[in-house]
Amino acid sequence: MKIENLKGFDIVGNIAILKFSRNMKGKEKKKIAEKLLKKNPTIKTVLEKTGKFKGRLRKQQTKHLLGIKTKEALYRENECVFRFNVDKTYFSPRLSNERKEIASKIKKSSKVLVMFAGVAPYSIVIAKKSKAKVYSAEINKEASKYAKLNVELNKLKDNVQIIQGDIRKTVKKILAHSRSQINKKISKQNYLLNKNYVESRAGRRLGVISNRVSDNERAIKGGVIVRGTLVPHEFDFIVMPRPQLKESFLKEAFSLSKKNTVVFYYDFCKEEEIPSVKKKINEEAKKSKKKIKILNVKKAGEIAPYKFRVRIDFKVL
Numbered sequence: 001m002k003i004e005n006l007k008g009f010d011i012v013g014n015i016a017i018l019k020f021s022r023n024m025k026g027k028e029k030k031k032i033a034e035k036l037l038k039k040n041p042t043i044k045t046v047l048e049k050t051g052k053f054k055g056r057l058r059k060q061q062t063k064h065l066l067g068i069k070t071k072e073a074l075y076r077e078n079e080c081v082f083r084f085n086v087d088k089t090y091f092s093p094r095l096s097n098e099r100k101e102i103a104s105k106i107k108k109s110s111k112v113l114v115m116f117a118g119v120a121p122y123s124i125v126i127a128k129k130s131k132a133k134v135y136s137a138e139i140n141k142e143a144s145k146y147a148k149l150n151v152e153l154n155k156l157k158d159n160v161q162i163i164q165g166d167i168r169k170t171v172k173k174i175l176a177h178s179r180s181q182i183n184k185k186i187s188k189q190n191y192l193l194n195k196n197y198v199e200s201r202a203g204r205r206l207g208v209i210s211n212r213v214s215d216n217e218r219a220i221k222g223g224v225i226v227r228g229t230l231v232p233h234e235f236d237f238i239v240m241p242r243p244q245l246k247e248s249f250l251k252e253a254f255s256l257s258k259k260n261t262v263v264f265y266y267d268f269c270k271e272e273e274i275p276s277v278k279k280k281i282n283e284e285a286k287k288s289k290k291k292i293k294i295l296n297v298k299k300a301g302e303i304a305p306y307k308f309r310v311r312i313d314f315k316v317l
């Protein structure tokens, strides 16, 4: 077996995905696949990676090589189980430690938003380990279908809500609702202010009015129904395992943040470019009129020679 010709591989439960060098012959590939199946009884299917993760949905292409003809994986990590189609959804077993680490930072009973959630590995590991209430937002319909199945498989229906759709549209809906609630509240306040001012001595009555206002504010914090799910307006934690695309989606994250919200933001860059990623986060915070403190910067895996997945954790002050 010419292992030096194997450019890389991932094992996702019952499926092994092999990446070969271009010049490798079909016969050689089959030999390697046979050896792998013999050595690892848990692997039932060997696929060849024929196209890298690309596009907005971050889908890869694979070709069946040997074993059971399926693209559906059943994979376990962090005491959780995940089912997904390896071509129709994004999944990386290399991020299992990231999921564990983030889950360990999340407090029980907090509200967590996972943007770009895929088949919900972050959402499920976080909910399982922290018992937080997790909202899992993903644009790929197929991934959301598996996410729902995975929530059921892990018995987390009370802790994880799947929100299918573009995160920008989801955020717009949440903000539109909170704005309309605030407008309603203001007109009610104005009405009460006028009524009470006319009816009574100003000082004492105004005290009563301000109590009513804070009752209203609590009601607003209840949230908004997005595609049948009650979603909060603000989150304690926002996890952003972003696709490798231009948009930072930081504006959306800031708009759902409040004092002390912690954001786990992923980006992709060379080591020497990390300061410019930090600068971008600070600039976006300023644009959104938020102050932040960077808590941690971590290289979370090499994605190409000298290019890294970087995680920057920051707190909204």
Ligand SMILES: C[S@@+](CC[C@H](N)C(=O)[O-])C[C@H]1O[C@@H](n2cnc3c(N)ncnc32)[C@H](O)[C@@H]1O
Pocket (backbone or CB within 6 Å): 056, 057, 058, 090, 091, 092, 095, 115, 116, 117, 118, 119, 120, 121, 122, 137, 138, 139, 140, 143, 165, 166, 167, 168, 241, 242, 243, 244
């Ligand atoms: C790098 S993958 C991460 C998936 C998942 N968090 C994981 O670790 O397996 C990025 C995901 O973002 C989704 N995505 C891309 N643009 C999106 C958008 N505008 N709104 C919501 N999800 C989006 C893609 O479909 C993809 O599943």
